[in-house]
Amino acid sequence: MIRFRLFLFALLCLFLAPSPAHSQIAVYAGYSAASINNGGTDWAYGPLFGAYKQTGYAANIVSIGGDLRASFLSHxxxxxxxxxAGPRIAFKAPILPFRPYVEGLVGVGNVQTDGHNSSNHFNYQVLGGLDTTLLPRLDWRVVEFSYNAVPSQSVNAKTLTTGLVLRIW
Known part of the structure; x- marks a missing residue:
């Protein structure tokens, strides 16, 4: 019984503990253009939405976190x-106003070609980008390049995105 109470107390402390001083939660939106391979079209365009949470910067240089996103490309x-969704690593250059980041994500992709029925399949994404601050809580996602694929459908996309990031916490 004492172990159970200690376990509950530890869980309560974990969930109620304040987050690190420099952690942040952000939401973002962007517009993407993608070169499509094996999809029945050469290019597709559309919005990208997401949110990420990051820890504070270790040694004021590197921050780790997670990202959750959705993209809607069509043509x-x-x-x-x-x-x-997946892990995110961001870097804070000591002098430069840019913050580069890299991510590796896994999830679900849905491909539809020429009006044929589609279904959900495994999707992976590898990406990197560059953000810069416009206002105290507003960043411009200058550029993001991603490679994402739905291997079972033999479809992949090389995507360029630009947009805005709102750091809400």
């Missing part, structure tokens, strides 16, 4: 929708 009778 003519083709669509490529994805939802993914």
């Amino acid at each position: 003519n009778n083709f669509h490529y929708y994805t939802g993914a």
